[in-house]
Structures are given as C-alpha cells and as structure tokens.
Amino acid sequence: MRWRLALLVAAAMTLVLLAFLVPLALLLRGVAADRAVSVAMTQAQSLGILVATADPQSLRLAVEQLNVDPSRPVSVYQPDGAVVGPFTDQTPAVRLAARTGSFSVEHAAGREVLVAVQGLPQGTAVIRVFVPLAELRQGVTRAWLVLALLGAGLLAVGVAVADRLAVMVVRPIRSLAAVSDALAGGDLDRRAPASSGPPEVxxxxxxxxxxxxxIRHLLQSERERVADLSHRMRTPMTALRLDAEGLRDPADADRILAHVAALDRAVTTVIEDARRERDVPSCDATAVVAERVRFWTVLAEDQGRPVETDLPAGPLPVAVSATELAACVDALLGNVFAHTEEGVALAVTLDSRRVLTVQDAGAGFDPSAGARGVSNAGSTGLGLDIARRTAETAGGTLTVDRSPLGGARVTVTLGALTEP
Incomplete structure (x- = not known):
C-alpha cells in the first residue's frame, strides 16, 4: 500500500508537471526566437537610416562591420540592382519585400528578416538579415535542462512527502494487523494504539x-459458567460416594469409589482449567495416552476385548493440554466401547510423528462419522467433534476411514510444541 500511494502521487505529479513544463518549454523557445529576430530587425532598421542618408562608401563600411560575425550575414539590395554584402542573388523574399514591405521568412536553416527602405529616389531598397537556427534557439537547451531538473526535483520532493504520508497511514494499519493476529492467537491482552494515524484508522x-x-469478557463468562456447571456435579458425586461406601461387597465398593475419585479429579481439573488462562498449552502425549489406555483396559478386560497398544518409548511433547488430550482419547475409546459388540478388538497407536490412531475390528464403518451432532448409533454425535477440536487446537487434523481390522479408524494428527 505504501508504494502504491507513492506511485499514485508520482503519476499525478508527472501529469501536472508535464502540463505545466511542456507549454513553458515551448514558450521559452518562442521567446528566444523572437529575441533573435528582434535583434536582427533592430540591426536592419539602424542600417536603413544609412541606406537613406549615407553615401555608398559609408554604407559599405557599415555593412562590412556588421558582417564581422559571419553567423548572421547582412546584405543590402539597392534599387538600381547593386548589392552590398555577402549575398548577391536576390531571393524571392527580397523581391517580394521590395513590393510589399518588411516581413520575415522561416527556413529550415534559420529565419530571413527583410526590411524595406522606401522613399528613395531610385525606388525601394531591401535590407536582408539571415538569423541562423542556432541563434534562434540560443539558450533554449539550457533553459529546458533547468526545467527538467526542476521538474525532477519537484517530483522527488513530492514522492518523498507522499512516502512519509503513506508511512503515517500504513504504520497504524500494520499495527492493527499485528494486534489482530495476536488476538487470533489467543493473546486477549493486546490492544491497538488508538492515538496515531488518520481518524478512520x-x-x-x-x-x-x-x-x-x-471477547475477553465473553470468554471469562463462559469459563465461569463451565466452572459453575462442573462444580454442581460435586453434589451427585458425593451421593455416589456415600452409596459406594454403603455397599456390602468391599471389592465393589473400592472399585466404585476409585471411579468416583477419578471422576472427582476430572471435575476438579475441568474447574481449574476453565478458570486458568494458559499461554502455551502442552503435555507429554505418551504419558497421557498410556494413562488413558490403562484406564480403559480394565473395562476391556471385563468385556473380553483384546487391546493392542504401540506407544513411543520416550516423552512426546505436543501443543495441547493434558486435559484436552485425555478428553480426546476418552472420546475415541468411548466410541469403540459404545458402538461395538463386547469382545471386539481395538488398537491404539501413537508414533513419533505425533499421529494418534484408534481403530477397531467392528462390524463396519459409518461414512457420516465425524460430522458434529450426527450419529446413527443413538448418541449425541459430539465425541468425534471433541477429538477434532483437540486436533485443531494442537494445529493438526482428524480423519475417519475404514480400518484394516474391519471397523472404523480415527486418525488424529497433533502439532509439535513450538518454543517461544
């Protein structure tokens, strides 16, 4: 935008300068020619007095003195046909001037100035002064060069001023773009300077x-609502804990209490996560996936489901929080348990490229899987949407297709953690 404004001003100034300097240059050329013709006319008129009053010898000396400068020859054509000066042949212009009077004639090499001296006893004498083209344009080239330099200087000054004005406009716009990018990246504390730039900016x-x-206010309100909703879940969890403690079978009581404790920790994490603003979310994907697989393996053993896992040997940092990644894994594994028969095998893999894959050996694959709120199995259809949002938060993608095991395969690509 800055260079476009400068080019626009340069184009406008160029047109204005051409409209002003071209006529001025032509006018200077005309003034130089008129000046040279005026000097020649003055010489011819002063010589006309000698033609009318002086003797031939004085006239010849005067003509020779004028012809010391050979660039502008002067000749006098007497009524009796005698010629004083370097030009001896009468031109058609000389004969015409003897009949009609004084005038000038334009030639390719210059201009012919003719002055008729009338009232002589023998007739009309004609004084011919030839002004060469170089004298007609004397000083014109220098004047044109000065005009060109003046125009170039004015154009440079105009472009420089336009560039400074463009900077005053572009710099606040760039600042607005930077603030917009920061807001899009989650930095809601950034603000644009509202005291610089044009009024519109x-x-x-x-x-x-x-x-x-x-936006910050709405997000804060949304976090509080989520935290309040999560907090309300503590009352039914307390009732579940009391019911579990009242079970007669200690093993069942311990198992249900463990589940209630895990749910309580999850609710606590949701509350803390909703009220906490994080700059760079991150976690160890290997640890989170392994922990969630262990949690679901207990249920898989009860249902007779073979579980195959393939995880990296070391830590694998990803750009997503542990809570969000755990929710993603729970949603994917929960879909397998909810929509396949007991005993159906499943596999969970996580490779070094940060690609998480959950697949099963179910009866088939639903092509509509993955659309938000769409489910042909009687569920809400939001499980895969949770996984998709987790992938997008981490800068990755989610795809659903048929698994080599026969059922569905969900692939979540997670983004790497970028150092600030």
Missing part, C-alpha cells in the same frame, strides 16, 4: 479494542 483501532475487551 483510529476509529478502527478503537473498535478493535472494544471487540477484544468484549
């Missing part, structure tokens, strides 16, 4: 700041 900056404040 300041108005946009003020509106952007109001929008950022509004």
């Amino acid at each position: 300041r108005a946009v900056a003020t509106a952007l700041n109001h929008l950022a404040a509004r």
Whole structure:
C-alpha cells in the first residue's frame, strides 16, 4: 500500500508537471526566437537610416562591420540592382519585400528578416538579415535542462512527502494487523494504539479494542459458567460416594469409589482449567495416552476385548493440554466401547510423528462419522467433534476411514510444541 500511494502521487505529479513544463518549454523557445529576430530587425532598421542618408562608401563600411560575425550575414539590395554584402542573388523574399514591405521568412536553416527602405529616389531598397537556427534557439537547451531538473526535483520532493504520508497511514494499519493476529492467537491482552494515524484508522483501532475487551469478557463468562456447571456435579458425586461406601461387597465398593475419585479429579481439573488462562498449552502425549489406555483396559478386560497398544518409548511433547488430550482419547475409546459388540478388538497407536490412531475390528464403518451432532448409533454425535477440536487446537487434523481390522479408524494428527 505504501508504494502504491507513492506511485499514485508520482503519476499525478508527472501529469501536472508535464502540463505545466511542456507549454513553458515551448514558450521559452518562442521567446528566444523572437529575441533573435528582434535583434536582427533592430540591426536592419539602424542600417536603413544609412541606406537613406549615407553615401555608398559609408554604407559599405557599415555593412562590412556588421558582417564581422559571419553567423548572421547582412546584405543590402539597392534599387538600381547593386548589392552590398555577402549575398548577391536576390531571393524571392527580397523581391517580394521590395513590393510589399518588411516581413520575415522561416527556413529550415534559420529565419530571413527583410526590411524595406522606401522613399528613395531610385525606388525601394531591401535590407536582408539571415538569423541562423542556432541563434534562434540560443539558450533554449539550457533553459529546458533547468526545467527538467526542476521538474525532477519537484517530483522527488513530492514522492518523498507522499512516502512519509503513506508511512503515517500504513504504520497504524500494520499495527492493527499485528494486534489482530495476536488476538487470533489467543493473546486477549493486546490492544491497538488508538492515538496515531488518520481518524478512520483510529476509529478502527478503537473498535478493535472494544471487540477484544468484549471477547475477553465473553470468554471469562463462559469459563465461569463451565466452572459453575462442573462444580454442581460435586453434589451427585458425593451421593455416589456415600452409596459406594454403603455397599456390602468391599471389592465393589473400592472399585466404585476409585471411579468416583477419578471422576472427582476430572471435575476438579475441568474447574481449574476453565478458570486458568494458559499461554502455551502442552503435555507429554505418551504419558497421557498410556494413562488413558490403562484406564480403559480394565473395562476391556471385563468385556473380553483384546487391546493392542504401540506407544513411543520416550516423552512426546505436543501443543495441547493434558486435559484436552485425555478428553480426546476418552472420546475415541468411548466410541469403540459404545458402538461395538463386547469382545471386539481395538488398537491404539501413537508414533513419533505425533499421529494418534484408534481403530477397531467392528462390524463396519459409518461414512457420516465425524460430522458434529450426527450419529446413527443413538448418541449425541459430539465425541468425534471433541477429538477434532483437540486436533485443531494442537494445529493438526482428524480423519475417519475404514480400518484394516474391519471397523472404523480415527486418525488424529497433533502439532509439535513450538518454543517461544
């Protein structure tokens, strides 16, 4: 935008300068020619007095003195046909001037100035002065060069001023773009300077700041609502804990209490996560996936499901929080348990490229799987949407296709953790 504004001003100034300097250059050329012709006319008129009053010898000396400069020859054509000067042949212009009077004639090599001296006893004498083209344009080239330099200087000054003005406009716009990128990246504390730039840009900056404040307020309200909703779950969990403690079978009581404790930890994590603003979420994907697979393996053993796992040997950092990744794994494994028969095998793999794959050996594959709120199995259809949002948060993608085991295969690509 900065260079476009400069080019626009340069084009406009060029047109204005051409409209001003070209006529001025032509006018200077005309003035130089008129000046040279005026000097020649003055010489011819002064010589005309000698033609009318002086003797031939004095006239010849005067003509020879004028012809010391050979670039502008002067000749006098007497009524009796005698010629004083370097030109001896009468041109058609000389004969015409003897009949009609004084005038000038344009030639390719210069201009012929003719002055008729009338009232002589023998007739009309004609004084001929030839002004060469170089004298007609004397000083014109220098004047044109000065005009060209003046135009170039004015154009350079105009472009420089336009560039400074463009910077005053572009710099606030770039600042707005940087703030918009920061807001899109989750930095809701960034604000655009509303005191610099044109009034329109300041108005946009003020509106952007109001929008950022509004987004921050809405997100804060949403976090509080999530935290409140999660907190309300503690009452039924307390009832579940009391019921579990009242079971007669200690093994069942311990198992249900363990599940309630895990649910309580999950709720606590949701509350803390909802109220905490994180700059760079990250976790060890290997540890999170392994922990969730261990949790679901207990249920798989009860249902007689073979579980195959393939995880990296060491830590694998990803750009997503442990809570979100755990929710993603729970959603994918929960779909397998909910939509396949007991005893159906499943496999969970996580490779070094941060690709998480959950597949099963179920009866088939639903092509509509993955659409938010769409499910042909009687569920809400939001399980895969949770996994998709987790992948997008980590800068990755989610795909659903047929598994080599026969059922569905869900592939979640997670983004690597970028160092600030």
